[in-house]
Amino acid sequence: MSAWHSLRDWLNDRLEWDDLIEPLRKKAVPLHGLSYWYFLGGITLFLFVIQVLTGILLLLYYRPGANEAFESVQYIMTQVQFGWLIRSVHAWSANLMVFTAFAHMFSVLFLKAYRKPRELTCVSGVILLFLVMGFGFSGYLLPWNTLAFFATKVGTDIAGQVPVIGKPLMIFLRGGEEVTGATLTRFFGFHVAVLPGLATLLILLHVLLVQRLGISVPPKLEVEWNANPAMKREMKFFPNFMLRELMAWYVALGVLGALAAIFPWNLGVKADPFVPAPAGIKPEWYFLFMFQTLKMIPSKVWFIDGEVLGVLTFGVIGLVWLLLPFFESEDPSRTKRWITGLAIFALAYVAGMSVYGHLAK
Amino acid sequence: MTNIWAVILARLPLAALLLACSFAYAETKNSCLDCHSALPDPLGVSQETFSHDIHAQKGLTCASCHGGDPTSDDADKAMSRKAGWKGKIDRAQIPQLCGSCHSDPSFMRTFNPSLRTDQLSQYKTSVHGKRLAAGDTKVAVCTDCHSVHDLRAPSNLASTVNPVNVANTCAHCHADPNYMSAYKIPTNQFADYSQSVHHSALAVRGDLSAPTCTTCHGNHGATPPGVAKVQNVCSNCHTFQAQMYEKSSHKAAFAAASLPGCVVCHSNHGIRHPTDAMLGTGPAAVCMQCHTPGDACDQARAGLQSGLSRLDEAIKGADQVLGVAESSGMEVSEARLGQDQARDSLTKARVTIHSFRTDLVDQDIQVGLKVAAKNLQAGKQAMVERNHRRVGLGISLVAIALVLLGLRLYIKQIES
Numbered sequence: 001m002s003a004w005h006s007l008r009d010w011l012n013d014r015l016e017w018d019d020l021i022e023p024l025r026k027k028a029v030p031l032h033g034l035s036y037w038y039f040l041g042g043i044t045l046f047l048f049v050i051q052v053l054t055g056i057l058l059l060l061y062y063r064p065g066a067n068e069a070f071e072s073v074q075y076i077m078t079q080v081q082f083g084w085l086i087r088s089v090h091a092w093s094a095n096l097m098v099f100t101a102f103a104h105m106f107s108v109l110f111l112k113a114y115r116k117p118r119e120l121t122c123v124s125g126v127i128l129l130f131l132v133m134g135f136g137f138s139g140y141l142l143p144w145n146t147l148a149f150f151a152t153k154v155g156t157d158i159a160g161q162v163p164v165i166g167k168p169l170m171i172f173l174r175g176g177e178e179v180t181g182a183t184l185t186r187f188f189g190f191h192v193a194v195l196p197g198l199a200t201l202l203i204l205l206h207v208l209l210v211q212r213l214g215i216s217v218p219p220k221l222e223v224e225w226n227a228n229p230a231m232k233r234e235m236k237f238f239p240n241f242m243l244r245e246l247m248a249w250y251v252a253l254g255v256l257g258a259l260a261a262i263f264p265w266n267l268g269v270k271a272d273p274f275v276p277a278p279a280g281i282k283p284e285w286y287f288l289f290m291f292q293t294l295k296m297i298p299s300k301v302w303f304i305d306g307e308v309l310g311v312l313t314f315g316v317i318g319l320v321w322l323l324l325p326f327f328e329s330e331d332p333s334r335t336k337r338w339i340t341g342l343a344i345f346a347l348a349y350v351a352g353m354s355v356y357g358h359l360a361k
Numbered sequence: 362m363t364n365i366w367a368v369i370l371a372r373l374p375l376a377a378l379l380l381a382c383s384f385a386y387a388e389t390k391n392s393c394l395d396c397h398s399a400l401p402d403p404l405g406v407s408q409e410t411f412s413h414d415i416h417a418q419k420g421l422t423c424a425s426c427h428g429g430d431p432t433s434d435d436a437d438k439a440m441s442r443k444a445g446w447k448g449k450i451d452r453a454q455i456p457q458l459c460g461s462c463h464s465d466p467s468f469m470r471t472f473n474p475s476l477r478t479d480q481l482s483q484y485k486t487s488v489h490g491k492r493l494a495a496g497d498t499k500v501a502v503c504t505d506c507h508s509v510h511d512l513r514a515p516s517n518l519a520s521t522v523n524p525v526n527v528a529n530t531c532a533h534c535h536a537d538p539n540y541m542s543a544y545k546i547p548t549n550q551f552a553d554y555s556q557s558v559h560h561s562a563l564a565v566r567g568d569l570s571a572p573t574c575t576t577c578h579g580n581h582g583a584t585p586p587g588v589a590k591v592q593n594v595c596s597n598c599h600t601f602q603a604q605m606y607e608k609s610s611h612k613a614a615f616a617a618a619s620l621p622g623c624v625v626c627h628s629n630h631g632i633r634h635p636t637d638a639m640l641g642t643g644p645a646a647v648c649m650q651c652h653t654p655g656d657a658c659d660q661a662r663a664g665l666q667s668g669l670s671r672l673d674e675a676i677k678g679a680d681q682v683l684g685v686a687e688s689s690g691m692e693v694s695e696a697r698l699g700q701d702q703a704r705d706s707l708t709k710a711r712v713t714i715h716s717f718r719t720d721l722v723d724q725d726i727q728v729g730l731k732v733a734a735k736n737l738q739a740g741k742q743a744m745v746e747r748n749h750r751r752v753g754l755g756i757s758l759v760a761i762a763l764v765l766l767g768l769r770l771y772i773k774q775i776e777s
Contacts, residue, residue, distance in 0.1 A: 074692065074694065074695075077692040078692050078695070084692065084750075085750075088690075239775065240772065240775070240776065243768055243771065243772050244772065246768060247765055247768050247769070250761050250764055250765050250768070251761075251765070253761060254757070254758055254761040254762075257754055257757050257758070257761075258754055258758065261750045261751060261753065261754035262690070262751070262754070263690050264690035264691065264692070264750075265690075266690065267692055267694065
């Protein structure tokens with residue numbers, strides 16, 4: 001008897017292991033021309049795990065505080081064995097995770113995978129996307145370099161524009177009126193404790209819902225397969241789909257390694273609150289579409305302050321996005337076209353504004 | 362309570378006086394401007410022009426300098442000798458008239474306690490002052506430099522004596538060959554100065570501490586510094602160079618030949634940014650204007666120049682390697698910072714050149730070379746590390762490709 005079988009028997013005696021993993025054995029993945037989009041959620045999860053592992057390793061040397069943060073990251077980059085690799089993988093993985101999370105969200109919208117009964121899966125996914133952006137915003141400040149300092153100043157200024165709660169929110173985020181060492185320790189707390197805790201709970205919920213509700217198929221195919229069940233094609237989740245997902249993770253690992261080795265993440269210059277902001281300061285690429293929009297709104301629209309209007313509009317859009325699944329029809333043959341149209345417009349707007357924001361001076 | 366009333370009662374006369382004064386000031390009439398604002402030049406002075414004048418802003422009127430009765434609308438009464446009217450002030454009397462207030466410390470303290478009151482006495486020691494006393498009214502008097510009727514504080518950017526405008530103000534006379542023809546002095550100072558490193562620092566870089574005419578010549582006591590004292594002028598800012606020069610063999614040699622110290626190599630008004638080529642033998646060279654090729658000094662000169670060149674090239678070499686390492690994403694900020702130390706050594710060596718001692722200059726050069734070599738090594742190390750990373754990446758990618766191939770084959774096997 002092999003060691004694996006002995007271990008399985010041991011677990012079966014105590015935990016009824018076979019019953020626990022039985023659903024995984026029965027789980028199937030629909031097979032059709034667009035099945036490759038199903039890999040995106042798994043890749044995002046893989047990148048999150050990479051983030052957790054590299055983040056824990058960075059924590060061994062990182063010291064939060066205005067007088068130590070930059071120097072500790074510099075130490076990681078120059079003195080710690082493979083420190084440069086860990087930090088670069090962490091930074092690149094963060095950016096790739098934001099990208100795959102966005103791609104996953106748009107694929108869900110275009111394949112209409114958010115329809116009944118998967119509304120809550122979608123809602124939890126959108127909240128996770130917001131959390132991923134929160135990870136990006138809070139993590140960006142941690143090296144305490146000039147760009148991060150001023151980007152945080154601009155970002156928290158924008159948060160301060162929210163009517164009524166804006167000012168207290170800004171002070172809460174900054175730990176005072178200005179961006180200081182207090183902001184850094186606060187952001188560190190959000191980045192390594194609050195957000196990971198929330199994200200882990202939501203990921204568990206999200207994966208549990210996917211497991212419970214199964215994987216959706218595009219509405220057109222669903223109608224066809226319902227009419228003619230013989231046409232239905234599936235792949236076993238374990239091991240067939242899982243092995244393919246594993247291949248995708250290996251490819252992601254290769255891409256991450258290549259990016260980290262060829263383009264190690266820049267450290268920049270230590271933040272100095274007393275120097276003027278560098279010209280043309282911009283946030284990370286995934287905030288550019290919002291930043292550029294706010295820049296383009298006139299300072300006064302009718303009687304409302306332009307920036308306040310922009311922040312309010314994005315708030316409303318975020319809420320609508322969260323509730324989008326509840327506007328969809330339950331009948332797969334009568335899905336709402338306007339939702340697909342809205343998703344196409346949103347993708348074009350985000351991509352267009354990001355490119356424009358990148359090129360604009 | 363009684364105390365408060367006592368204080369109020371005690372202050373009442375003073376308050377009444379202040380109130381009366383303010384009414385009187387508000388009602389002050391200046392009939393001079395009523396007429397002169399309508400007159401053409403040179404008698405015209407507009408209300409708007411005079412409002413910019415610091416004297417007007419401090420409450421002085423036309424009568425403060427010209428006398429007369431500005432409260433009268435009758436021109437004959439306003440400009441009557443009986444009312445103390447002086448008319449146009451004679452140029453020869455202008456310094457004395459300005460000095461009647463500006464040389465009075467008690468009076469000037471009421472306006473600005475930190476204002477100097479030695480302008481007139483200084484002026485009398487200047488070339489301008491001495492010539493004026495000798496009857497030459499073409500020389501500059503107070504109003505020529507400070508302007509008149511729209512005179513502003515020197516800190517005001519529009520003032521003719523603001524540091525950025527001083528050279529233009531002096532050039533008004535000193536760059537005019539016709540005006541200066543009687544004095545037999547050159548008129549190219551302003552043209553030379555406009556090409557100089559000092560002008561570029563002041564006008565281009567906006568460094569108000571950079572020298573202009575008055576920094577070296579003085580202002581009210583303006584006079585050429587004199588051949589023997591030139592280094593005293595330059596040393597006000599170039600302290601270390603002056604200390605080195607004081608101890609050098611050139612100090613005595615220049616003095617014996619009546620040569621004007623710093624000016625011999627750097628010129629005076631048209632001082633250009635010094636380069637190491639000044640130590641060479643090319644068109645910019647200065648040593649060989651006096652020294653003979655092949656002599657001991659020429660050999661020392663060649664040694665100094667080659668030392669500076671070696672350090673300069675070592676710094677540039679390290680910069681280049683560090684630049685490539687940095688653009689490859691390597692973290693070399695410490696070595697980059699170290700390069701500033703090497704550059705400081707080069708600057709120090711260039712200053713030490715003024716001692717004209719090869720041993721002292723060599724000390725600075727060696728310090729710089731050591732730092733630059735260390736930084737170069739750090740850059741090379743970073744490049745080696747970069748190459749190791751790429752080799753490591755290659756091996757990892759091959760391993761990943763093999764795992765992918767294995768997985769693909771396994772999937773094929775279980776699905777066949």
